[in-house]
Structure formats: C-alpha cells, structure tokens
Amino acid sequence: MRSIRNVSHFVADIAQARRLGLIPGEHYFCVSSIRVDCDNPLAPLCWTDVYAQEIYSEVIELAREQPGELIAALIEQHFGRHIEVIDQQVRAVLLTNENAKSLNAETGSPGLKILRQYRDDTGVLMVVSETIHPEDRFTLVTQMRREKGLNSV
Numbered sequence: 092m093r094s095i096r097n098v099s100h101f102v103a104d105i106a107q108a109r110r111l112g113l114i115p116g117e118h119y120f121c122v123s124s125i126r127v128d129c130d131n132p133l134a135p136l137c138w139t140d141v142y143a144q145e146i147y148s149e150v151i152e153l154a155r156e157q158p159g160e161l162i163a164a165l166i167e168q169h170f171g172r173h174i175e176v177i178d179q180q181v182r183a184v185l186l187t188n189e190n191a192k193s194l195n196a197e198t199g200s201p202g203l204k205i206l207r208q209y210r211d212d213t214g215v216l217m218v219v220s221e222t223i224h225p226e227d228r229f230t231l232v233t234q235m236r237r238e239k240g241l242n243s244v
Contacts, residue, residue, distance in 0.1 A: 093158040096193070097123040098151055100227075111142055111219045112208050118145035122162060125193060135194045136228050140224055142219040163209045163218040173183040175212040181205050181231060184223065203229055 094242055099121045103113040113119060121142050125135040141162045143150070150165040157165065184204045191198040202225050207217040 092129060093124045093126055093154070095122055095124045095155055095158075097121075099123075100145065102147075111206070111221065112216055113142065113219065114171040118141065120145055120148050120151065122151060133195060134225075137222050137224045138190055138193050139220055139222040147217075155211065156213065163220070166218060172211055172217060174209045174217060176210045176214070178208040178210070179205060180207075186223070190223050191225075192206075194225050194228075195225070197234065203231075 101107075101119055101121065103111075103115055103117050103119055105112055105115050108115040115120050119142050121140050123138070123140050126137050126139065127135050132200070143162070143166060146172060147166050150162060150169055153161070153165045153169060163174055166172060174235050184202050185199050186194065186202045188197055188198045190196070190202070191200065202223055205220075205222045205224070206221045207222075208216055209220075210216055
C-alpha cells in the first residue's frame with residue numbers, strides 16, 4: 092500500500108534532466124511515497140519518487156484515493172494514454188540518512204535503486220519512477236529463455 096509523504100512541483104534543471112531523462116526547463120511534479128506491507132508496517136518496503144509532466148497533475152488526487160494503483164497506470168486510465176515500453180535500471184546504493192530514516196533501516200546499509208522510465212508507443216517519456224529498497228526488502232527475479240533454432244553464442 093502506498094502512503095504519500097510529499098508532493099512537489101518543479102522546473103527540471105539540467106542535473107535532474109540528465110539523471111531522470113526529463114526535459115530541462117519543463118514543468119513536472121513529484122509524488123514521494125513509501126510502500127508498506129500491511130503485515131509488517133514497521134519495515135517499509137521502499138521509498139519511491141514518481142515524476143511526470145505537470146499536464147498530468149490531476150492524477151495526484153487519484154493517487155491519494157487509490158493507494159494500490161500505480162501512478163503510471165492512473166495516467167494511462169485518466170488521460171487515455173498507453174505505456175508501451177518500460178526501461179529499467181537497477182543498481183546497488185548505500186542508504187542515505189534520509190532514506191534510512193524513512194525506511195526504518197540503518198544509514199549506510201546496502202540498498203537497491205531502481206529507475207524506471209515509462210514510454211508510449213512513439214517513445215515519448217510519460218512517467219519516471221525512482222525507487223530505493225533496503226537490502227532485505229526486495230528480490231529481483233529474472234528468467235531467460237533461449238529461442239529454439241538460434242545458434243548458441
């Protein structure tokens with residue numbers, strides 16, 4: 092279950108644009124939240140910042156009303172858009188003091204940062220999410236399957 096902690100509105104600077112794939116000088120909003128497992132509310136699963144252009148800001152209230160629904164999905168539903176591709180980057184990080192405090196974890200302990208960029212069928216960026224998980228609260232599972240008839244490498 093998502094619990095919204097903060098909402099901000101900003102103009103993307105060059106550093107934010109590079110880090111997140113935004114357009115410098117464009118107006119965006121950011122919804123910051125923690126996700127909590129109802130069975131263990133003292134150990135939040137993650138901290139997530141979701142970024143989208145200001146034109147989609149109507150979904151902020153919908154996100155408050157529907158805490159189980161992804162903000163990207165709310166944008167799709169409310170604006171009739173379709174997410175075709177999600178690019179994902181996963182990397183190891185050390186939790187900052189701010190992250191650790193919000194997640195009931197130790198400052199400097201290992202974590203995972205997941206950056207997702209949600210794009211429509213023309214490649215236009217619709218939503219970006221940046222999520223921090225403490226080391227023991229996320230497992231990434233990947234399955235790879237060879238296609239029959241392809242030469243091995």
